[in-house]
Amino acid sequence: MATTKSFLKSNDDEVFEVDRGVIRLSTTLNTMFQDLGMDQAEAGDKMFSDPIPLANVNGAILRKVIAWCQHHKDDAPVGDDAESKERRTDDIPSWDVEFLKVDQGTLFELILAANYLDVRVLLDVACKTVANMIKGKSPEEIRRTFNIKNDFTPEEEEQIRRENAWCED
DSSP: OOOOEEEEEOTTSOEEEEETTGGGGOHHHHHHHHHTTGGGOOTTTOBOOSOEEOTTOOHHHHHHHHHHHHHHTTSOOOOGGGGTSOOOSSOOOHHHHHHTOSOHHHHHHHHHHHHHHTOHHHHHHHHHHHHHHHTTOOHHHHHHHHTOOOOOOHHHHHHHHHHTGGGGO
């Protein structure tokens, strides 16, 4: 039995043919399918030829999002209780750790795409990856890591340290 296919078009006009089951992790795309009446299609020979334009995602990043969704397509749905769980940054699956070993620009574009497409689990693991890049670092190390210019004067920095000394203990 064949599966229902859809086409996605990136903002740089790259078109991707994708199994509907692969992109079920995207709330945004599922909502689009419902709004367009495409959610009623049965698996089989039904194919939609008009690509869905994704204005906020380029082809390289969309390819990565699709690859991530392909790998996780059979994962159990994340329940609502996940929202109430304490967020941890050390529970990233090893496949995702390897997948997210990309340059910072790509990582941040993946975060933006996961947010735009509402792929919550990808957004979660990508943000945890960034959190792990920050964890345990001094402000100066964080600035170097993310190429952030320090725009505080030494006096302003000292005042901030004094005001927040309570959290250094």
